[in-house]
Amino acid sequence: MTQIATTATTASQVPSAAQKTLAPDLNMFLKMLTTQLQHQDPLSPMDTAQYTQQLVQYSQVEQALQQNSTLKSILGNLTAQSMAQASNLVGREIVMDSNVAGLAGTAPAVWNYSLGQVPATLTATITDASGHIVNQTTLTPSALGDVTWDGSTANGHAKDGAYTLTLKAQTADGNDLPVTISTKGIVGEVVQNSGTVLLGINGIHLPLAKMISVAAAS
Numbered sequence: 001m002t003q004i005a006t007t008a009t010t011a012s013q014v015p016s017a018a019q020k021t022l023a024p025d026l027n028m029f030l031k032m033l034t035t036q037l038q039h040q041d042p043l044s045p046m047d048t049a050q051y052t053q054q055l056v057q058y059s060q061v062e063q064a065l066q067q068n069s070t071l072k073s074i075l076g077n078l079t080a081q082s083m084a085q086a087s088n089l090v091g092r093e094i095v096m097d098s099n100v101a102g103l104a105g106t107a108p109a110v111w112n113y114s115l116g117q118v119p120a121t122l123t124a125t126i127t128d129a130s131g132h133i134v135n136q137t138t139l140t141p142s143a144l145g146d147v148t149w150d151g152s153t154a155n156g157h158a159k160d161g162a163y164t165l166t167l168k169a170q171t172a173d174g175n176d177l178p179v180t181i182s183t184k185g186i187v188g189e190v191v192q193n194s195g196t197v198l199l200g201i202n203g204i205h206l207p208l209a210k211m212i213s214v215a216a217a218s
Contacts, residue, residue, distance in 0.1 A: 082192075082197045082208065083190055083192055083197055086190045086197050086199065086208055087190050089187045089190065089199060089211075089214060090187050090188065090189065090190060091186065091187065091217060092186070092187055092214050092215065092216065092217060093184065093185070093186055093187075093214070093215050093216065093217045093218060094184070094185070094186075094187055094199065094201070094211055094212075094213065094214045094215075095112060095182050095183070095184045095211070095212040095213045095214075096182060096183050096184070096185075096199070096201070096206050096210045096211055096212060097182055097210045097211075097212050098181075098182065098183050098206055098210055099111065099164055099165050099166070099181040099182075099183065100162050100163070100164050100165075100183060100204065100206070101149075101162070101163055101165065101183040101184075101185065101201075101202065101204070102160075102161070102162055102163075102185065102201055102202030102203045102204035103149070103151050103158060103159075103160055103161060103162075103163055103202060103203075104160045104202040104203040105160065107185070107186075107202050108148050108149055108150045108151070109126075109148075109149045109151075109163050109165075109183075109202065110146060110147070110148050110149075110183065110184045110185060111146060111147045111148075111165045111181055111182065111183050111184070112145075112146045112181070112182045112183075112184055113144070113145055113146070113147065113165075113167055113179055113180065113181050113182075114143065114144050114179070114180045115143045115144075115169055115177055115178070115179050115180075116143070116177070116178070117143055117171075117177065118141055118142060118143045119141050119143075119169035119170055119171065119177050120141060120170055120171050120172040121138070121141060121168075121169070121170050122138070122139040122140070122141045122142070122167060122168070122169050123136070123137070123138050123139065123167070123168045123169075124136065124137050124138075124139050124147055124165060124166075124167055125165070125166045125167075125168070126149055126163050126164070126165055126166075127163065127164050127166070128158065128161065128162075128163055128164075129161060129162050129163075134153050134158050134163065135149060135152065135153055135154075135158075139167075141169075146184070147165060147167075149163070160203055161203070161204075162203075162204045165181055165183075167179040167181060182212055183201070183206075185201035185202050186201065186202075186217050187199050187200065187201060188200045188201065188202075191205060193205075196208075199211070
């Protein structure tokens with residue numbers, strides 16, 4: 001089932017705590033100013049410069065809060081639009097700029113990799129969220145390929161979750177080669193967190209901005 005979750009709300013729906021706090025303070029200040037003006041000595045009028053300065057400060061703060069509310073409203077609308085657009089990705093196969101992949105049930109963790117040249121040796125190391133090595137193997141040297149891991153470990157089978165792939169590629173002289181790694185999978189859901197749209201793939205969530213390519217599910 002397609003799942004699209006969002007908690008975006010506009011500023012007009014939920015007044016900020018700062019605005020609620022400012023209003024009583026401003027009202028109290030205006031009441032005090034009015035009372036002092038009413039009871040001042042006509043022959044020795046009070047100096048209103050300080051009060052004028054405070055009024056200006058209140059005005060500036062209120063204006064800043066209103067601008068902040070407007071920006072939050074705009075951000076909420078943009079997030080909602082991005083969510084709507086990203087929902088079209090559900091069920092599609094995408095490639096993400098990340099070396100973290102999800103392992104979920106019978107769905108394996110899948111990564112792509114590329115190098116500028118064919119290495120002499122290529123070793124793959126997979127670690128869990130705690131940084132512990134769960135699988136390590138020697139790959140057939142290639143400048144382009146993929147790694148598919150079904151969760152098998154020396155002690156059985158790894159738990160569902162996020163896993164990181166590290167590739168060590170070296171030349172015949174023992175020099176390290178840079179490797180570009182990406183992860184691939186089917187989008188199962190679209191969610192948002194603090195205004196960031198995330199794509200759910202095999203139980204993990206990655207930012208929409210990290211998407212490299214999209215294709216029909218194979």
